[in-house]
């Protein structure tokens with residue numbers, strides 16, 4: 604069997620996944636699971652950067668389960684991929700320290716992501732672990748010796764940093780790491796309010812696990828063209844969240860084009876456009892719900908996947924750490 608190249612990507616366990624996550628990231632994982640050996644990391648140590656309170660940490664276990672179940676529900680095959688819990692891979696802590704001299708404080712301070720995160724968390728000063736979080740991410744990527752890292756555009760700079768660390772390590776101590784490549788995936792999905800990207804915290808999300816009644820309520824409450832106060836006034840399709848969702852989730856392109864044409868001409872009401880979107884979303888969610896029910900009925904399965912996946916990731920991590928220490932000249936293991 605030829606060895607497949609490896610992927611490392613992951614999620615911070617902040618809660619269940621919504622349509623925005625699906626569009627921006629998780630739909631791409633479906634296509635990648637057949638071609639690559641995939642490690643999907645539940646990046647709980649990354650929670651310590653902006654959510655270090657004990658109550659946030661205690662929520663990790665349930666959030667991790669929810670995220671894994673969401674993966675299975677969209678069609679990720681548990682036999683093909685490895686789910687792993689970052690905080691239980693002890694080698695992560697080791698590698699982060701061992702590579703931390705290969706990058707400067709100035710380089711980290713220049714990353715816009717750090718400033719953005721500090722601002723979003725209302726920090727006046729930057730904690731040490733927030734500044735160092737791209738180095739932790741580098742350790743995540745380098746431990747399984749991943750070749751490809753699917754990330755959103757905003758995280759591309761962190762993969763670049765990881766490449767720099769890997770090159771410097773290989774030059775200084777000997778070839779241990781493949782130089783990972785970023786695979787920029789994306790597309791941003793606007794929230795149901797049409798104001799900002801879909802996000803849990805903004806209460807403008809439709810979750811992959813929402814039931815029919817919730818989806819209906821969310822869709823019927825969506826913002827459309829604010830200038831259109833009556834159905835017979837021509838409306839704007841561009842930037843209108845209802846049509847953005849139709850474009851993503853309604854496979855009946857003829858219906859979507861017909862709705863757009865009638866909307867522009869002032870010949871269709873918001874209610875019909877939303878009713879049809881609701882039906883399209885229900886069709887999209889139907890197989891997701893079916894798989895969710897199937898996997899949920901297998902008691903303990905998700906915990907077992909996380910446990911066994913983490914063991915497997917640890918074995919890889921241990922082998923890497925051994926190589927790293929040997930290359931560096933450390934004799935104790």
Ligand code: ATP
Nearest residue numbers: 617623624627628755790791792800801802803804
């Ligand atoms: P939320 O923002 O819903 O509270 P979160 O904070 O757990 O979720 P983020 O850190 O905002 O998640 O996003 C994690 C990744 O998910 C992002 O890098 C991006 O790839 C994807 N993502 C999240 N929301 C969206 C969205 N609305 N559209 C596209 N991609 C998204």
Ligand code: MG
Nearest residue numbers: 617802803804
């Ligand atoms: Mg967010």
